[in-house]
Amino acid sequence: MILVSGCLCGINCKYDGNNNLNDRVMELLRQGKAVPVCPEQLGGQATPRPPHEIINGDGSGVLDGTCTVDGPEGNDDVTAEFLKGAYETLKIAKEMDINIAILKARSPSCGKGRIYDGTFSGAKKDGNGVTAELLMRNNIKVYSEEELDKFFEENQI
Known part of the structure; x- marks a missing residue:
């Protein structure tokens, strides 16, 4: 089984109420090989x-308590919800013995390698989202949807 960001499966769980449907990820779901999750919803976000x-910072700093997750006005600290969602996602992965995930690129929860930089300008920085970082710390191999060719090559799926 593969853990996947729900938005990549067409679930309207993205912050704006839309999704990021990816046909290749959706096919994994159709084949019964994927379990969709939305860490932000699992953490209690509407x-x-x-x-x-x-x-x-990045997801590492959030997990270590050295930075926060906030909205553009700086008055919407949702660090606790992001942490809760990350740990709930990890719990699902462990319960289902999942060791591979495909997550949404650049997301403050799911981003791997590059995330938005905290200025709400569209600029990016190196780092991982909170959930991606937690999964990787727990030996779950994380790919972004931008790494699907690599995922399929390495996993012969």
């Missing part, structure tokens, strides 16, 4: 919701 970014 859909739609304001956009959030990690301020002054």
Whole structure:
């Protein structure tokens, strides 16, 4: 089984109430090989919701307590919800013995390698989202949907 971001399966769980449907990920779901999750919803966030970014760090800093997840006005600290969603996602992965995930690129929850930089300007920085970082710390191999060719090559799926 593969853990996948729900928005990539056409589930309208993205912050703006839409999705990021990816046909290749959706096919994994159709074949019964994928389990969709939305860490932000699992953490208690509504859909739609304001956009959030990690301020002054990345998912590693959020897990270590050195930075926060906030909205563009700086008065919507949702760090606790992002942490809860990350740990709920990890719980699902462990319960289902999942060791591979395909997550949404650049997301403050799911981003791998590059995320939005906390300025709400569209600029990006190196780092992982909160959930991606937690999964990787727990030996779950994380790919973004931008790495699907690599995923299929490495996993012969």
